[in-house]
Amino acid sequence: MTLSTQIATEGCAEVAPFLRLRGIAKQFDRVAVLRRIDLDVPRGSFTCLVGPSGCGKTTLLRVLCGLETADAGAILCDGQDITQQPAAARHMGLVFQSYALFPNLRVEDNIAYGLSRRLSRSERHRKVNALLDLVGLTGFGRRKPNELSGGQQQRVAIARALAPEPSVLLLDEPLSALDAQLRLQLRGELQTLQKRLGITVVMVTHDQAEALAIADRIAVMQSGWIEQLGTPFELYCHPANRFVAGFVGRMNFLPATVAGVGAVVLPSGTALALDTASLPKGTAVELGIRPENIALTGPGAGAGIILPLRILGREFLGASMRLDGVHEESGTAIALDLPLHRGMALQAQTHIEAFLPAAHLHLFAAGTL
Amino acid sequence: MIARLNILPTTVIALLFCLLAAIALAFPVGVLFLHSVLTPDGSLTIAHYAAYAATPGLLRALSNTAILGSGVVLVVLPLAFIFAYGLERTVLPGKGMLAAAASLPLLVPSLLPALVLIYLFGRQGLFAPFLGGRTVYGLPGVLLADVIAALPHAVIILRTALRAADARLYEQATLLGASGWRKFFTITLPGARHGLVSAALVVFAITITDIGAPKVIGDNFDVLAIVIYKQVLGQQNFELGAVAAILLMIPSLLAIVIERAAAKRHAAVMSAKTRPLRPQPSPMRDRLAGIVCYGTAAAIVLMLVVCQLVALVRLWPYDLSLTWTNYALDRYDGGGWAAVGNSALLASMTAICGTGFAFAGAYVSERCKAGAFFRGLFSRLALLPAAVPGLALGLAYVLFFDDPANPLRGLYGTVAILLIANVTHYYTVAHLSAVGAVKAIDSELEAAAQMLGRNGLSVLLRVVVPMSAPVLLEIALYLFVNAMTTVSVVMFLYPPGFKLASIAVLAMDDAGDLAAAAAMGMMIFYVNLAVRLAGQWFFAHGHRVVGNRAPTFLVEAVS
Incomplete structure (x- = not known):
């Protein structure tokens, strides 16, 4: 298998990206769906395209595999320009959300569909069985697709896409049609499979939690743009803008104004030292903080904002308790996660003082969404 | 509730x-x-059935019916499939017109196509001098007339079958390197299989139960429907007529049973989420489908035109001057x-x-x-x-x-x-x-x-x-x-x-x-x-x- 050679070259993946997209643009009926997208995908990486529906992530995937042609831009695969190549010549495997198995063909025939027709019968048989083993469906080869559950069908679809040993495996919302439990299980299997084969995977999903859990790299898309590209850690801890901050995980936002270099002031008049970069004085900004970074006031707290909150409701999250509060002076809603034993003690309508440590505050220029 | x-x-x-x-x-x-x-x-008693079986002419009617039914199915099915394929899966201009033309035979009695065949190729037909003594009476005429009569039914069924296409199956096949023909044989044809079975059964049933065409152009080519007609109206032999009617019912009944069984199986295969397929231009395919579609549509329209002309001329085909007298x-x-x-x-x-x-x-x-x-x-x-x-x-x-x-x-x-x-x-x-x-x-x-x-x-x-x-x-x-x-x-x-x-x-x-x-x-x-x-x-x-x-x-x- 060429897959083994991929594993061998994985070490130098950072040197030259395997897939290189430059200035990809696409319009449907004069509506721009993709606006000059640049994206690098390292060899052997698991990249997720994530964004709200209509952001262009599926179109980007279809342009990548050649089912759609880009209006502008270039696609390079392993150094070769494949922009004008037809879909069949690109050797990419695609898995759809709804599996799209050929209903009239048995599982083994579905998997063998993309195998070279020059292969001998026994060779085909061997490959199909190896793939069935790989996706955990040993012995299911003679079934028809409609005799399988949703999760099994999706595994067949993955095996079928892998059969011709594609250079890239593309997944279009592969888990969305499955129920929650199965989604988690298949997600883990998918990740294991990818690591084992060392294959380059690009997956489209609207579920940011799924992307955070499975991907090496995530491209957050909105309105045909890539808002941010980075590792799950970078996206979560250093969101580039308010959109990414709000889309990946949960974040609270407080309005504020730049008071000078290195200082912001809240509407209440409280001033705070914070890195304001090059924003001029008087710029309206928003301060963002994740619920788990908010604590209750107590001794030994460092620099930060103290906000009096009234608790409106509680949400039991298992290990922690999420409190939905409101800052009554400004009407700003603030959610905070507390350890269970502390959260349990606080009933609705209780007044508390929340502490927002400066170290966990993110600063975004206002109005950028 | x-x-x-x-x-x-x-x-x-x-x-x-x-x-x-x-x-x-x-x-x-x-x-x-x-x-x-x-x-x-x-x-x-089984005497009536025995009497039927003992009459050579009546037995021949039975085999004639089977031959006619299968013959019409064999002609109509490919023709209707290409026609429906042309309307649903190719890029052709004037699809609305073509679809309308294909449904025109539904508006006339089945004996009208047979009449037109006689006007054209019958003993006194327009083209009789060029046929060298041969005529269309008998099997060829009945077959052709029933092909025209049954075609719209098959086209409607096959269009429905071809319309329900899932674009993602074709995209998947493209990515897996399948050729156009491979896609046709592995996706299109299997997808339309139920429609083909259904159309074949319907066409067979329509053909064997039709009396118009065999009555007008059948000559000595007797089918079961003619037997019933002759036994009942000609000889007042209701018993033999009843036997023939029962024999005629058997295939229709079988067709219904098979159809319903197939429909039940089919329903289970249909996937819930499909992306509609939009046909892309393919010059060669479109041209071939276009020839068949426009040819068929033209033949149907021509049939009606000829019929109208015959009604409007003094003495077809010898005196072609126009007159209203036939409308008295x-x-x-x-x-x-x-x-x-x-x-x-x-x-x-x-x-x-x-x-x-x-x-x-x-x-x-x-x-x-x-x-x-x-x-x-x-x-x-x-x-x-x-x-x-x-x-x-x-x-x-x-x-x-x-x-x-x-x-x-x-x-x-x-x-x-x-x-x-x-x-x-x-x-x-x-x-x-x-x-x-x-x-x-x-x-x-x-x-x-x-x-x-x-x-x-x-x-x-x-x-x-x-x-x-x-x-x-x-x-x-x-x-x-x-x-x-x-x-x-x-x-x-x-x-x-x-x-x-x-x-x-x-x-x-x-x-x-x-x-x-x-x-x-x-x-x-x-x-x-x-x-x-x-x-x-x-x-x-x-x-x-x-x-x-x-x-x-x-x-x-x-x-």
């Missing part, structure tokens, strides 16, 4: 429907069967202009009564809670008419209603029996369409209206009927057109004082008045076309009114 009619206990209604079905279908067909197995003194239909046998009026009247009544019955029947069998036994019985009986050929039904009515012991004998020889026969014969399709329409309405809508204090009847009239209006109109059109063109259903039943246009065409042809037959045949076409166009207009304009008003009605009903 399911809405219930409150004015009458539904059990009574369901029972009533079963009773009607018994009188209109089950009893007559039962009597027909009894006539084929009983001696005049009432004991069981009253001078010929068959009933004249009155027959056109009679046919239109009967067709209208069939459309109105049939639609009403079908909708009521569908509503009772789908949405009522009580009387489960009778509802189940009725929904099974409703499928039966499709298995009873028109001639068999006609003969069954003669044997059942014209029996001195039958209290309903008064119906025999009246227009009412024609109406009952027509509604019964075309009931299955009407019923199934109506069931589809009723099923398509979310029963929670009715529940919602009911919860807000409206009774079942009000919900039915203000929610269900307006929302089903487009389907009801389609059913009415179907019934009208079929009642207008049918020969077989009414052949044994029309009273002397109520001649019908389709029968008149046959009588004029029998009497050798070819031009008058053409004129009468075209009158049927024009009436049907006018009704169809009116229906189309209503779909385009009235439909919008009804469609938009449905939610308003709903608001009224619940407010």
